[in-house]
Amino acid sequence: MRALLNMRALSYLFLFLLLDPVLVVLSVNPSLNDDVLGLIVFKADIQDPKGKLASWNEDDENSCGWFGVKCSPRSNRVIELNLDGLSLSGRIGRGLLQLQSLRKLSLARNNLTGSIGPNIARFENLRVVDLSENNLSGELPDDLFRQCGSLRAISLAKNKFTGKIPSSLSSCSALAAINLSFNQFSGSLPSGIWTLSGLRSLDLSDNLLEGRIEKGIEGMKNLRTINLAKNQFSGKVPDGFGSCLLLRSIDLSENSLSGSLPEDMKDLTLCNYLSVSGNAFSGEFPAWIGEMKSLETLDISLNRFSGQVPSSIGNLQSLKTMNFSGNGFSGNLPESMINCTSLVSLDVSQNSMSGDLPSWIFKSDLQKVLVSQNNLRGGGSLKNPLYSLEEVAVQSLQVLDLSSNAFTGEITSDIAVLSSLKLLNLSKNTLSGPIPAAVGGAVSLKELRLGKNSLVGKIPTSIGNCSSLSTLVLSQNSLSGSIPAAIAKLTNLQVVDFSFNNLTGILPKQLANLPNLHTFNLSHNNLEGELPAGPFFNIISPSSLTGNPLLCGAVVKKSCPSVLPKPIVLNPNTSGDYAPGSLPPHLGHKRIILSISALIAIGAAAVIVIGVIAITVLNLRVRSAASQAPAALTFSAGEEFSHSPTTDANSGKLVMFSGEPDFSTGAHALLNKDCELGRGGFGAVYRTVLRDGHSVAIKKLTVSSLVKSQDDFEIEVKKLGKIRHQNLVALEGYYWTPSLQLLIYEYVSGGSLYKHLHDGSGGNFLSWNERFNVILGTAKALAHLHHLNIIHYNIKSTNVLIDSYGEAKVGDFGLARLLPMLDRYVLSSKIQSALGYMAPEFACRTVKITEKCDVYGFGVLILEVVTGKRPVEYMEDDVVVLCDMVRGALEEGKVEECIDGRLQGKFPAEEAIPVMKLGLICTSQVPSNRPDMGEVVNILELIRCPSEGQEELG
Structure with missing residues (x-):
C-alpha cells in the first residue's frame, strides 16, 4: 500500500511539473525574488542554441547582471528584457508575468512559436512590446489590450497571426507606434483605431484586411506615417488625410481602391512619400499634386489614370522618384519637368504617350529612364533622343529603356558618352544601320538589348570592352559577318541571343571558356563548322542551333570532317x-x-x-x-x-x-x-x-x-x-x-599583385573582397597545376597578375621544366628574388622538393595580401620576417592588428582572421603539415560561405 501511495505521489509531482513550473520552482527554492523566479521559468520554456542565457542562474540574489536584462538602479527590479536576434525557440510562457516593473519587452528576430495568451499585456508599466520576426501564430484575444494604459509602441510584424485585429487596441490611448505588418490579419479595421490621437506611425501592410477605409483619420493630428499597402481595401479614399498636417509618408498601394485621390491631400506640404500604385484609381491625375512640394517619391503606377501628365509636376523640385507606368497617359512629358532637378528615376512605361523624347532627359542627373511600351518616336533617326548627349550631363545615367516604341534611324556614336550605363534596351523599334563601334565606350553595361529592329552590318569587336555584360540580345535583325572572338572576353555573360540574323562563319572556339552561360541562342543564321568544345556547348539545347544547316557536332547529330589540327x-x-x-x-x-x-x-x-x-x-x-x-x-x-x-x-x-x-x-x-x-x-x-x-x-x-x-x-x-x-x-x-x-x-592589363600592394597609389588599392578573390584565384591556379603534376617553384606577388576583371592570373608557371635538370642550386639562383617565399627544404638536400614548396610560398603570399607587408622587410636596425611577425601576433591575441591599415576596418574579421591562420598553416616548417592546394581551395570557399544561408560580404 505504501509503495502504491509513493507511486501516486510521484505521479502528482510529475503532473505538477507539466501544469505549473512556477509552483515547482517555488517549492524547490522559495527564497527566489519575483524577477529571478519569472526569468528562470521563462528560460525553462526556451531553447537557447547560442548559450546567451547561460548567465541566468537561480542562485543569484537578483537578475540585474544577467544577459539581456536591465534593472532600475533604485529598486533593482527588471525594467527591460531585450533578447533580439538570438535564434531562441520555444514558447513565451507565463514566467514573464512575474516581471511587474517591466517597461520594455523585446524578443524580435527569433524563432519563437505558439500563440499569445491574454495576459501578455497585463503589465501596469509596460511601454514597448516588440515580438516581430518570429513564428508566432494564432488569433489575438479580443481583450488582449484591456490593460495597456502605458503602452506606447507594439510590433507584432512578420509573424503568422490570423483573425481580426483586437478592438481593445483602441483603449491604448498612449500608443505612438503600431506595426502589425506581414501577418494574416483579416476583416475590417477596428473603428476605434482612428481615436488614437497620439499615434505617429501605423503600419498594417501585407495582411488580408478588407472593406472600406472609414472616415475619422482627421483626428490623428500627430500621424507621421501610414501604411495600408498590400491588403484588400476597396472603395474611395475618404477625406481627412489633409488634416494630418504632419504626415510625411502615405502608402496605400496594392489594394482595390478606386475613384480619385482626395483633394485635401494637397495640404500635406511636409509629405515626401506618396504611393497609390496597384489600385483602380481613374480619371485625370489632379493638377494640385504640384502643391505637395516636399514630395520625393510619387508612385501612381498600375492604375487607370488618363489624360496628360500635369505640367504642375514641374513644381516638385525635391522629386527624386516618379513612377507613372501602367496607366493610360497620352501626350508627352511636360517641358516644365526640366525644373525637377533632383529627379533620379523616371518611369512612364506602358502608357499611350507620343511625340519626341524630351531633350531635358539627357540634360539632367537622371540615373534611370524607362519609357518602354509607348508610341514615342525619334524623328528621322535615333539621333533625336540622343542628339544632345553631353558627357558631363549624362555621366549618371545607368538604366535607359526605350523599347517597344516607334524610334527609327541609326544608333549614333554619341552612345559612347554613356559610360555609367548598366542597362540599354532599344529593342522592338524600327532602328536601322550598324551597331556603332562606340558601343564599346559604354564600359559599365550589364544588359544590352537591341533585338527586333532592322540593324545591319557586323557585330563590333569593341563590344569586348563591356566586361560587365551579362545579357546580350541582338536577335531578329539583319546582322551579318562572323561572331567576333572578343565576345569570349565577356566572362560574365549569362544570356546571349543572336537568333534570326544573317551571321556566318565558324563559332570562335574561345566561347567555350565562358563560365556563366546558361542561354546562347544561335538559331536561324548561316553559321558553320564544329561547336566549341566546352561544358555549356556539350549540353546546349538543339533548339538554340536550328536553322544553321552547316553546323556539326554531337548536339546537332551531324559528324564533322576529321581534321587534325597542327600548330x-x-x-x-x-x-x-x-x-x-x-x-x-x-x-x-x-x-x-x-x-x-x-x-x-x-x-x-x-x-x-x-x-x-x-x-x-x-x-x-x-x-x-x-x-x-x-x-x-x-x-x-x-x-x-x-x-x-x-x-x-x-x-x-x-x-x-x-x-x-x-x-x-x-x-x-x-x-x-x-x-x-x-x-x-x-x-x-x-x-x-x-x-x-x-x-x-x-x-x-x-x-x-x-x-x-x-x-x-x-x-x-x-x-x-x-x-x-x-x-x-x-x-x-x-x-x-x-x-x-x-x-x-x-597580356594581362591590370599589372602585378605586387604593384597593387606595394607600389602605392590610391588607384591601385585593393578592397578586402578583391584581396580575397585574388587569394582564391591563385589557390585555384596552383591546385590546377598540381593536378597536372606541375610545380610552380616561383610563387610570389610579382608573378600573380590581375586582369581587367579583377581576376588573379598566375604567370611563370612550369619554367623550371625548361632547365636541363631540376638542380636546387640552379633553381635557387633563378628564384633568388623570391626572398621570404622559399620553403625551408630548398636548403636541405635530403628533403624532396614537392608541391608543398608551392604551398609554402602561397602561405607567405596570403599573409602579404592580408597585411599589405612584404615577406621580408628591412628596418634601420632589424629584419622583420612576415611569417614570424604574424605568428607572434596570433600568440598574443593581436592578430587583427596585422591586417592592412589601409582597409580601415572595412573587412569582415570572420573572414580575414581565418585566412591569416590558413596562411600560417601553409607556412609550416614541416612539409607534411601543409595542406594540399585542393584542400586550401575548399577551406577558402568555406571561409567565404560557411553556411548556405549566409550572405557573401563585399
Missing part, C-alpha cells in the same frame, strides 16, 4: 635585311602556313640552289647575332615576310598555338626597352601588339646555356601551351633560335 610553324629566314637570330621584321603581312614536310622539301630545294656559300654567310650572321644582345628587335613597315629556303640549324622558328601570328608593324618594338614590363628570375618581359589590336607579353629567356636542347625545349613548351585555366596566364606560342628563346603569353 603553325613558320620559318622566318627571308631575303630581308635582318639577322637569322632575330624575329622576322614583318610577321603577318603575307603569312604562309606550311606543314613540316613542306618546309623540309622547300629547304632541301633551297640548299641545292643557294649552295654552301649562302649557308656559310648565314652561319656567320648567326654568330654575329649571338655576340650581341638583341635589345630592340623591331618590326619595320614595308618588309615582306616569306619563308627562307634553308633548314639550317640556326634558323629562327616561330610557333603559335591558336592562330596565325599577326604582329603590328612600325613603331612597336618587340623587345624595346620602352615596352619592358618587368624582369624576373627567368628573364625580362616586353609588351607588343598584334595587328588586330590584341596585346601580348613576350618573355625573353636569359642564360641560354641553361635552356634545354631545341627538341626538349619544344616538347616542354608545347605541354605548357596546352594548359588552360581562368587563373593562369595562357602561353600562346614561342620563338626559338640557339641564341634566343622567347615565350609569347597573353
Whole structure:
C-alpha cells in the first residue's frame, strides 16, 4: 500500500511539473525574488542554441547582471528584457508575468512559436512590446489590450497571426507606434483605431484586411506615417488625410481602391512619400499634386489614370522618384519637368504617350529612364533622343529603356558618352544601320538589348570592352559577318541571343571558356563548322542551333570532317635585311602556313640552289647575332615576310598555338626597352601588339646555356601551351633560335599583385573582397597545376597578375621544366628574388622538393595580401620576417592588428582572421603539415560561405 501511495505521489509531482513550473520552482527554492523566479521559468520554456542565457542562474540574489536584462538602479527590479536576434525557440510562457516593473519587452528576430495568451499585456508599466520576426501564430484575444494604459509602441510584424485585429487596441490611448505588418490579419479595421490621437506611425501592410477605409483619420493630428499597402481595401479614399498636417509618408498601394485621390491631400506640404500604385484609381491625375512640394517619391503606377501628365509636376523640385507606368497617359512629358532637378528615376512605361523624347532627359542627373511600351518616336533617326548627349550631363545615367516604341534611324556614336550605363534596351523599334563601334565606350553595361529592329552590318569587336555584360540580345535583325572572338572576353555573360540574323562563319572556339552561360541562342543564321568544345556547348539545347544547316557536332547529330589540327610553324629566314637570330621584321603581312614536310622539301630545294656559300654567310650572321644582345628587335613597315629556303640549324622558328601570328608593324618594338614590363628570375618581359589590336607579353629567356636542347625545349613548351585555366596566364606560342628563346603569353592589363600592394597609389588599392578573390584565384591556379603534376617553384606577388576583371592570373608557371635538370642550386639562383617565399627544404638536400614548396610560398603570399607587408622587410636596425611577425601576433591575441591599415576596418574579421591562420598553416616548417592546394581551395570557399544561408560580404 505504501509503495502504491509513493507511486501516486510521484505521479502528482510529475503532473505538477507539466501544469505549473512556477509552483515547482517555488517549492524547490522559495527564497527566489519575483524577477529571478519569472526569468528562470521563462528560460525553462526556451531553447537557447547560442548559450546567451547561460548567465541566468537561480542562485543569484537578483537578475540585474544577467544577459539581456536591465534593472532600475533604485529598486533593482527588471525594467527591460531585450533578447533580439538570438535564434531562441520555444514558447513565451507565463514566467514573464512575474516581471511587474517591466517597461520594455523585446524578443524580435527569433524563432519563437505558439500563440499569445491574454495576459501578455497585463503589465501596469509596460511601454514597448516588440515580438516581430518570429513564428508566432494564432488569433489575438479580443481583450488582449484591456490593460495597456502605458503602452506606447507594439510590433507584432512578420509573424503568422490570423483573425481580426483586437478592438481593445483602441483603449491604448498612449500608443505612438503600431506595426502589425506581414501577418494574416483579416476583416475590417477596428473603428476605434482612428481615436488614437497620439499615434505617429501605423503600419498594417501585407495582411488580408478588407472593406472600406472609414472616415475619422482627421483626428490623428500627430500621424507621421501610414501604411495600408498590400491588403484588400476597396472603395474611395475618404477625406481627412489633409488634416494630418504632419504626415510625411502615405502608402496605400496594392489594394482595390478606386475613384480619385482626395483633394485635401494637397495640404500635406511636409509629405515626401506618396504611393497609390496597384489600385483602380481613374480619371485625370489632379493638377494640385504640384502643391505637395516636399514630395520625393510619387508612385501612381498600375492604375487607370488618363489624360496628360500635369505640367504642375514641374513644381516638385525635391522629386527624386516618379513612377507613372501602367496607366493610360497620352501626350508627352511636360517641358516644365526640366525644373525637377533632383529627379533620379523616371518611369512612364506602358502608357499611350507620343511625340519626341524630351531633350531635358539627357540634360539632367537622371540615373534611370524607362519609357518602354509607348508610341514615342525619334524623328528621322535615333539621333533625336540622343542628339544632345553631353558627357558631363549624362555621366549618371545607368538604366535607359526605350523599347517597344516607334524610334527609327541609326544608333549614333554619341552612345559612347554613356559610360555609367548598366542597362540599354532599344529593342522592338524600327532602328536601322550598324551597331556603332562606340558601343564599346559604354564600359559599365550589364544588359544590352537591341533585338527586333532592322540593324545591319557586323557585330563590333569593341563590344569586348563591356566586361560587365551579362545579357546580350541582338536577335531578329539583319546582322551579318562572323561572331567576333572578343565576345569570349565577356566572362560574365549569362544570356546571349543572336537568333534570326544573317551571321556566318565558324563559332570562335574561345566561347567555350565562358563560365556563366546558361542561354546562347544561335538559331536561324548561316553559321558553320564544329561547336566549341566546352561544358555549356556539350549540353546546349538543339533548339538554340536550328536553322544553321552547316553546323556539326554531337548536339546537332551531324559528324564533322576529321581534321587534325597542327600548330603553325613558320620559318622566318627571308631575303630581308635582318639577322637569322632575330624575329622576322614583318610577321603577318603575307603569312604562309606550311606543314613540316613542306618546309623540309622547300629547304632541301633551297640548299641545292643557294649552295654552301649562302649557308656559310648565314652561319656567320648567326654568330654575329649571338655576340650581341638583341635589345630592340623591331618590326619595320614595308618588309615582306616569306619563308627562307634553308633548314639550317640556326634558323629562327616561330610557333603559335591558336592562330596565325599577326604582329603590328612600325613603331612597336618587340623587345624595346620602352615596352619592358618587368624582369624576373627567368628573364625580362616586353609588351607588343598584334595587328588586330590584341596585346601580348613576350618573355625573353636569359642564360641560354641553361635552356634545354631545341627538341626538349619544344616538347616542354608545347605541354605548357596546352594548359588552360581562368587563373593562369595562357602561353600562346614561342620563338626559338640557339641564341634566343622567347615565350609569347597573353597580356594581362591590370599589372602585378605586387604593384597593387606595394607600389602605392590610391588607384591601385585593393578592397578586402578583391584581396580575397585574388587569394582564391591563385589557390585555384596552383591546385590546377598540381593536378597536372606541375610545380610552380616561383610563387610570389610579382608573378600573380590581375586582369581587367579583377581576376588573379598566375604567370611563370612550369619554367623550371625548361632547365636541363631540376638542380636546387640552379633553381635557387633563378628564384633568388623570391626572398621570404622559399620553403625551408630548398636548403636541405635530403628533403624532396614537392608541391608543398608551392604551398609554402602561397602561405607567405596570403599573409602579404592580408597585411599589405612584404615577406621580408628591412628596418634601420632589424629584419622583420612576415611569417614570424604574424605568428607572434596570433600568440598574443593581436592578430587583427596585422591586417592592412589601409582597409580601415572595412573587412569582415570572420573572414580575414581565418585566412591569416590558413596562411600560417601553409607556412609550416614541416612539409607534411601543409595542406594540399585542393584542400586550401575548399577551406577558402568555406571561409567565404560557411553556411548556405549566409550572405557573401563585399
